[in-house]
Amino acid sequence: MNESAQPPVLRTEPISAAGTPPERWVAILHGIFGAGRNWTTVARRLVRARPEWGALIVDLRQHGGSRGFAPPHTLAAAAADLPRAFAATGLPVRAVLGHSFGGKVALELVRSHAESLALESLWLVDSPPGAHAPGGSAWEVLEALRRAPGPFPGREAGVSALRGLGVAEGVARWMTTNLEERSNGWVWRIDPEDMEQLLGDFFRQNLWGVVENPPPGLDLHVVKADESSALDEEACRRVEAAVARSGRVHLHRVAGGHWVNADNPDAMLELLESALP
Structure with missing residues (x-):
């Protein structure tokens, strides 16, 4: 009897401080044309500064070392890949950071899979939560x-x-x-x-509901890069309204462009050092 082929598992790379087994892990999700390696420098600096945390670098479906995933390529599919990848590592993932496209994957992860995870902290880095025309x-x-x-x-x-x-x-x-x-x-x-399938769904999906009403026990951090238009001022005002309603939503403004991990890694590191649980 032929058994159906198992779907592939995302490529991940665990990073931790030498000699210190981390208590918790933050998974890092890249943007649409990136790969996990784009965040390696920030990850290595973070685990040195907060050795109780490890960083799990992830290649999302059809990126980097994560190949052979079947369509449809959507935010829901990209998010559904993550719990399997986390389980395969055996690591206690308690936070997720997503940059740009990866931020919206992180929001979909929380919307669809929060009950099966034990996340404490979610980071959206220059990532617009709403729906927009492709452009x-x-x-x-x-x-x-x-x-x-x-x-x-x-x-x-x-x-x-x-x-x-x-x-x-x-x-x-x-x-x-x-x-x-x-x-x-x-x-x-x-x-x-x-990429067109993934990016098209990125533009179609409206995930403001997660930002404005995060699940119990989850702190949500929105990072706005000041020299980028990805997260516009109207969106920032909407985040600020969520901040005012809840003690669990936070807006951080940092200098630099959209690729803030390269433009201003010091600011990202300072935020993560101080605000991770």
Whole structure:
């Protein structure tokens, strides 16, 4: 008798301070064109400063080392992957930090799976909770990937191709972390079709209900990067109203752009050091 194939498990990387077994773990979820490695520097600094915490770096479905996941690729599917991944590690995950797309995955995780988890702290880093029409720099990069699929003779050729399609220099260079060398040249390791499904659902879903009424026992921290428009002032006012109604919602403003983990890691570290339980 043939047994149905088991779904794959997300790739995770546990990081902890040398010689100190962590009591609790924070799972870190990256943005739409990223991977867990984008947050490694912040994670390593955090566990040195708060050695009772470990950091679990996660590659979300169809990113980094997490491949072979079946469609549909939605926020609900991405969130449903997480409890299985946490269970596979055997680690007590008590907090989740999500950046941009990863923040909305974290909100869906709480909305759909809070009862099966024991989360104490949720962090949304420059991540808009509401529904919006598709657009912005991420959507523009997605279109550029479709028009410049490669292969390229080298990373610089990938940068030039994206720049020629209107992608900003810094973003184009950062995107080359998604290039991998194969026998025919350098190609994108992310699939634009998969990214469109995930990003499209990111824009469709409205998860303000979790922000405005977090489950009992959960502290929710919203981080606004001051030089980014991802979380606009109207959204910040709505968060501030939730702060006023509840002692469990918090708004933090930090200097820097959308990739605050790279722009201002000191600020992120200071927040996490002081506000993690």
